[in-house]
Amino acid sequence: MTQNYNVLMKYIIVGDSAVGKSCLLLQFTESRFVPVHDLTIGIEFGTKVIDVDGQKVKLQIWDTAGQESFRSITRSYYRGAAVCVLVYDITRRQSFEHIQGWLKEAREHGGDKMEILLVGNKCDRETARNVSYEEGQRLAQANSICFIETSAKTNQNVEQAFQITSSHVLQKIQDGLIDTTDESCGVKVQQLDQKSANPKVGQDKNKKEPSGGCC
Structure with a gap:
């Protein structure tokens, strides 16, 4: 049976409880928002095929629980992930202060080629903001x-967050930095179209460049 994608990538979403990880996954995969979402118990999962620089890329996204009691489960999902999305809530400074701990954990348990994206969620709640855009940018x-x-x-930049990271992973494949024959890299290539594989970083026209040193 012919696959409907060129590349498969494994994602993991981490961060404190109630920062909107499950809502980001739901908005991205199903284009809907649930105002009241039950806390994730263990792990939730979603998939979506997107077009990235002429390639059909299937994302397998693992949404993890932020509670300390599930951290041992979460740690096991870093292994074999191509991308780690670190999420904090811009209205809750504590969730931002905990990012260094999440980042340390990601680097300890993930591969050295794992792409990492810092996401400040809930930017629609500008009046309740407790973490500035510049602070997030400096940390990144x-x-x-x-x-x-x-x-x-509101779906602002949700698609772009996944486009940016998958584009970077494609670029690493093109540059030979990721060995796709190694199952631990979190990437599986069905058939990569070399002519159209020319990853470019997406730009947010309504915001400053979402750069954190590698974008």
Whole structure:
């Protein structure tokens, strides 16, 4: 049976409880927002095929629980992930302060080629903001990772967050930095169209460049 995608990538979404990880996944995969979402118990899963630089890329996205009691489960999902999305809530400074811990964990348990994106979620709640855009950008730059702000409610930059990271992974494949024969890399190539595979970083026209040192 012919596959309907060229490349398969595994994603993991991490961060404190109630920062909107499940809402981001739901908005991205099903284009809908649920105002009241039950806390994730263990792991949730979603998939979506997107077009990235002429390639059909299937994303397998694992949404993890933020509670400490599930951290041992979460750690096992870093292994074999091509991309880690670190999420905090711009209205909750504590969730931002915990990002360094999440980042440390991701780098300890993920592969050295794993793409990491810092996401400041709930940017639609500007009046309740407790973490500035510049703070998020500085943290990302200091750790050489990418950064973007999103709103799972309004769908602002949600698609772009996944486009940016998958484009970067494609570029690493093209540059020979990812060995796709290694199952631990989180990438499986069905058939890569070399002529159209020319990944470019997406730009947010309504925001500053979502750059964190690597974008």
